[in-house]
Amino acid sequence: MSFWLQAALFLLLGHRTMALLFPLPQTVTSGNTVIAIGNSLDVIFKVQGSIPEDLAAAAERAVGYVTESEHYYLSPERGKEFLLDNDLPVLTALEIILQGSDYGTIASEVSKEAGERREAYKLDxxxxGGNARLTATSSLGAFRGLATFEQLFYGVPPTDDGKAADLLSPGSQEVFGQRIRYKAFSPAAPYHIEDRPAFPWRGFMLDTSRHYFSKETILRTLDAMALVKLNVFHWHMTDSQSWPLSLPGFRDLAEKGAYSARETYNEEDVGEITKYAAERGIDVVVEMDMPGHTASSHHARPELVVGYAREPWTRYAAQPPAGQLRYMEDDVTQLMVDLLGKLKAHIPSAYFATGGDEINENVYKDDDRSQATLKRKGWTLKQALNAFMGSTWQALQPKIPVVWQEMVQEHRVDSLPDNAVVLIWKSSKDVSKIAKLGHPIVHVGFDHMYLDLGGGGNIIPPLGKKEPSWHAHPFNTWYHIYSFDPYKGVKANQRHLVLGGQTVLWSETTDETNVDSKIWPRAAAIAEIYWSGGGDNGFPLDPSKALARFQDLRYRLVAKGVSATPLQPHWCAIRPGSCEFI
Amino acid sequence: MSFWLQAALFLLLGHRTMALLFPLPQTVTSGNTVIAIGNSLDVIFKVQGSIPEDLAAAAERAVGYVTESEHYYLSPERGKEFLLDNDLPVLTALEIILQGSDYGTIASEVSKEAGERREAYKLDxxxxGGNARLTATSSLGAFRGLATFEQLFYGVPPTDDGKAADLLSPGSQEVFGQRIRYKAFSPAAPYHIEDRPAFPWRGFMLDTSRHYFSKETILRTLDAMALVKLNVFHWHMTDSQSWPLSLPGFRDLAEKGAYSARETYNEEDVGEITKYAAERGIDVVVEMDMPGHTASSHHARPELVVGYAREPWTRYAAQPPAGQLRYMEDDVTQLMVDLLGKLKAHIPSAYFATGGDEINENVYKDDDRSQATLKRKGWTLKQALNAFMGSTWQALQPKIPVVWQEMVQEHRVDSLPDNAVVLIWKSSKDVSKIAKLGHPIVHVGFDHMYLDLGGGGNIIPPLGKKEPSWHAHPFNTWYHIYSFDPYKGVKANQRHLVLGGQTVLWSETTDETNVDSKIWPRAAAIAEIYWSGGGDNGFPLDPSKALARFQDLRYRLVAKGVSATPLQPHWCAIRPGSCEFI
Structure with missing residues (x-):
């Protein structure tokens, strides 16, 4: 194709040839040259010491993803319009340059406290053609750059007659009657990208108690998180519905409390999942929610729980079955201390979540034994809670506790270390009250961040009865999540307390059958808030400006085997700008 | 197990041992004997003529389903509690008795008009032990009985250590330390069931234009529909976003209007799908929506369409892209007549849907050529529409037209035959106005029946702009759908006009990745309204009384490979009655 024809094409298509990156890097400059990848792409490490093993593996995966991708450019021609020229400049290698000598591994950086992780990188x-250059001072930073690198490329689409690339000679593809020799292309080189996160905690929470999720599903979720630079997998492991955690010495808890022998996580599973996550830049923060949300431990150890499945459940719990830890008893405290001491050895994270939401005091008020013990010890319920939780946090040292907001707001548990992270869930508006208490805070307000809402309740109202407002809460659309302002209600001198945010999936009405579509692409919406930040215009961000990039991400996830929900008719998806709000 | 122990167990478990059938048959009596199926179950036909081939195949499938099922009883022990006795009475055969001589095939009955199909059956x-007996006067009736038969049985659950049945010797299963020899069981024999549908039209509509759905997905959907006795698959084949239909002489419409060469349905696909459906008691009512919702035909035949993708789309269409048939032109009329004449030969149904919703008159008002033609012919827009639609219905004879409500309410198209079926979608409340017009009516009111709502809009509002109320409409939960009253607003002397109802899935935000969870189990909710009817208490039905049966159905669908959405935490699902509204 002549230069002039090419130039005319780019003028015509110009609005499309931006880098469709999600989350948006801090600075991106791009050009208007189509650059291709041929049959292979080498990875060249430039490091002062040894090549970090997990980064080398990640680079191999990134190259594999780019060269084998079935993600096609979102246009009616699915990218063929960029491939008219059979003589495109070809990228031959990706240089990964780790500056200094303390770049470590990805996993070693992930195991640090949130604020200390080095995630910055530069990409050219x-x-x-020739070599791309990815530069960072840490393996984790380089890993973030690999996610950006991946997102710059598109696979060569199948031919019009539906023949997939692999039906033709390797590395060759018939396009507009020509055979071309590319595996992938990027539409808008040269690229110069400088990037670092705006916030250190960008999370997603999965509840594996109300329904069980397989290791495969969790690993697939971690891969999707890594693609958008989310870095905290908050694993709400246990709850009142089932106890899937199986550890030596405590296997009976899962044997009797899990849904089945197969629906469990043992120490090997936890090890595999935390390692897989760490190698993908993700910190796994395990939660053993307590003292509420523990009824399932009753099946193996009835002595732990007061009020198991007691009715009417509305008096004793937020949802069935009722039942909470007898936290005023010494043996219960000791058992939980032993269990946490055991569990923490299996978890590389600097954090551990002890939960603490929705404690129902009626369970204890209506229980003679609880009352007798409190009287004997001369404790109020709050004093007993303070002692119990203090013991658990002691047992977890040096891990930093992560707690739901009730622990500091309602129960004022003063045994909580000052550096404990507080999750604000009851309302985003509560941030103004919580911030005063001085703890690092993470936004998980149900009004924006709960991915489970909008499908109706799981407690079915009989005919003529009105659904509780909670159950009737609207679906949190991706654009509603995206337009959350993490600084709303936060004073200027408290902004440093905002560690980040998380979307949350409580699994009442989610299991393996629909988990991907509940999470994705919505969980990615916060990646831009907490990675990219507010930029010059500040928060909230405008979702209509992110749509084309979010669409690209959605199809990219599907090509990775993640069943992310479509956002618009396919007609709109392949015609950015054609289905706009008027 | 002793008789007394068994009796005590049944007393204890009595509330659970009901027949968990969905939809509920007209009359069911059941007992308290556990009956099993051994390694095999014979099918014995008692017929006066030849055995209907499609019914014989359906019976084989039903037996296969029952004997290989991985659907387990919903209790904490997953049915093991019914299998303590290693000497249960065993069912050896299913007798299928077709009375009279004009029982026909399933497919032949399905091809009749809705009100003429014989769907009644008796099951004992x-x-x-010994033989079960299924009696009907038609193959279709017997097929409905097979769906009931299937739902009475549960697979033998895996052992506690997670070993699946197939790891043990065939037909044997280790349960509570015993090896038992059953493949399946039913908890509450004897059963006597007499059944027939309350309404003849029980449908589901899938939109295959906004996103394409594979043949496999459609066939899987048909199987799920058959399980709950839904009998109309309304196939919204074409729309403005894509034109997947590829027929000889009109292949260019799909070649240029489909999303890709692979995302099409040719005459073989249509044949396979309609045959598969008919053999499962389902009538496929194909819709080619017109004259609106046709913009995608523009790609191959620009002469057909006025105002393709004209902006601002809000002036010219309900959603992008704009573009409607030039129905005042003779050549356009002729082409559609030819196309419909061709298409109808491929469709066994007595019905054909020509749609007719959301016609936008601005498209024609702002088009000089349209105005010139109207002037030349001395027609108003309505007269032109009447002539055009009359020609299409003529071409489709003897098929009965199915139209959206605008055709009779807004456009008053008097060329419409009196027996045409009208779909009421704009509001359930419109039934009082439509019923006056005397057409058979089918309820598809968006306020109950639209499965696509509740996930937010597909036109993304910019920051600070409010979402249109349509997009912000709540999710239609299964219990909201279930509590629809088909007679509300219908006078006593108009009740005979209510042919039935349909749920509807417009596919703006649904594709292969999430289709099952959007449809199921919600689409089944109307099966009970329109099969079981209001019974002695009349409508609306109370969903809280259906929960246990609906849960059983949900897990049954999952065991069939349909990713139906969970309704409650698994803890609740296996403990019917434990998570009730208080």
Whole structure:
């Protein structure tokens, strides 16, 4: 194709040839040259010491993803319009340059406290082929750059007659009657990207108690998280419905409390999942919610729980079955201390979540034994809670506790370390009250961040009865999540307390059958808030400006095997700008 | 197990041992004997003529389903509690008795008009083993009985250590330390069931234009529909976003209007789908929506369409892209007449849907050529529409037209035959106005029946702009759908006009990735309204009384490979009655 034809094409298509990155890097400059990848792409490490093993593996995966991708450019021609020229500049290698000598591994960086992780990187892709250069001071930073690198490329689409690339000679593809020799292309080289996160805690929470999720599903979720630079997998492991955690010495808890022998996580599973996550830049923060949300421990150890499945459940719990830890008893405290001491050895994270939401005091008020013990010890319920929780946090040292907001707001548990992270869930508006208490805070307000809402309740109202407002809460759309302002209600001198945010999936009405579509692409919406930040215009961000990039991400996730929900008719998806709000 | 122990167990478990059938048959009596199926179950036909081939195949499938099922009883022990006795009465055969001589095939009955199909059956399963008896006067009736038969049985659950049945010797299963020899069981024999549908039209509509759905997905959906006795698959085949239909002489419409060469249905696909459906008691009512919702035909035949993708789309269409048939032109009329004449030969149904919703008159008002033609012919827009639609219905004879409500309410198209079926979608409340017009009516009111709502809009509002109320409409939960009253607003002397109802899935935000969870189990909710009817208490039905049966159905669908959405935490699902509204 002549230069002039190419130039005319780019003028015509110009609005489309932006880098469709999600989350948006801090700075991106791009050009208008199509650059291709041929049959292979080498990875060249430039490091002062040894090549970090997990980064080398991640680079191999990134190259595999780019060269084998079935994610096609979102246009009616699915990218063929960029491939008219059979003589495109070809990228031959990706140089990964780790500056200094303390770059470590990805996993070693992830195991640090949130604020200490080095995630910055620079990426240059020249317009004339040759080597791309990814530069960072840490393996984790380079890993973040690999996610950006991946997102710059598109697979060569199948031919019009539906023949997939692999039916033709390797690395060759018939396009507009020509055979071309590319595996992938990027539409807008040269790229110069400088990037770092705006916030250190960008999370997603999965509840594996109300329904069980397989290891495969969790690993697939971690891969999707890594693609959008989410870095905290908050694993709400146990709850009142089932106890899937199986550890030596405590296997009976899962044997009797899990849904089945197969629906469990043992120490090997936890090890595999935390390692897989760490190698993908993700910190797994395990939660053993207590003293509420523990009824399922009753099946193996009835002595732990008061009020198991007691009715009417509305008096004793937020949802069935009722039942909470007898936290005023010494043996219960000791058992939980032993269990946490055991569990923490299996978890590389600097954090551990002890939960603490929705404690129902009626359970204890209506229980003679609880009352007798409190009287004997001369404790109020709050004093007993303070002592119990203090013991658990002691047992977990040096891990930093992560707690739901009730622990500091309602129960004022003063045994909580000052550096404990507080999750604000009851309302985003509560941030103004919580911030005063001085703890690092993470936004998980149900009004924006709960991915489970909007499908109706799981407690079915009989005919003529009105659904509780909680159950009738609207679906949190991706654009509603995206337009959350993490600084709303936060004073200027408290902004440093905002560690980040998380979407949350409580699994009342989610299991393996629909988990991907509940999470994705919505969980990615916060990646931009907490990675990219507010930029010059500040928060909230405008979702209509992110749509084209979010669409690209959605199809990219599907090509990775993640069943992310479509956002618009396919007609709209392949015609950015054609289905706009008027 | 002793008789007394068994009796005590049944007393204890009595509330659970009901027949968990969905939809509920007209009359069911059941007992308290557990009956089993051994390694095999014979099918014995008692017929005066030849055995209907499609019914014989359906019976084989039903037996396969029952004997290989991985659907387990919903209790904490997953049915093991019914299998303590290693000497249960065993069912050896299913007798299928077709009375009279004009029982026909399933497919032949399905091809009749809705009100003429014979769907009644009787089913007897004795408590002492031997033969079950299924009796009907038509193959279709017997097929409905097979769906009921299937739902009475549960698979033998895996052992506690997670070993699946197939790891043990065939037909044997280790349960509570015993090896038992059953493949399946039913908890509450003897059963005596007499059944027939309350309404003849029980449908589901899938939109295959906004996103394409594979043949496999459609066939899987048909199987799920058959399980709950839904009998109309309304196939919204074409729309403005894509034109997947590829027929000889009109292949260009799909070649240029489909999303890709692979995302099409040719005459073989249509044939396979309609045959598969008919053999499962389902009438496929194909819709080619017109004259609106046709913009995708523009790609191959620009002469057909006025105002393709004209902006601002809000002036010219309900959603992008704009574009409607030039129905005042003779050549356009002729082409559609030819196309419909061709298409109808491929469709066994007595019905064909020509749609007719959301016609936008601005498209024609702002088009000089349209105005010139109207002037030349001395027609108003309504007269032109009447002539055009009359020609299409003529071409489709003897098929009965199915139209959206605008055709009779807004456009008053008097060329419409009196027996045409009208779909009421704009509001359930419109039934009082439509019923006056005397057409048979089918309820598809968006306020109950639209499965696509509740996930937010597909046109993304920019920051600070409010979402249109349509997009912000709440999710239609299964219990909201279930509590629809088909007679509300219908006078006593108009009740005979209510042919039935349909749920509807417009596919703006649904594709292969999430289709099952959007449809199921919600689409089944109307099966009870329109099969079981209001019974002695009349409508609306109370969903809280259906929960246990609906849960059983949900897990049954999952065991069939349909990713139906969970309704409650698994803890609740296996403990019917434990998570009730208080």
């Amino acid at each position: 892709i020249p317009a004339d | 399963i004795p408590a002492d």
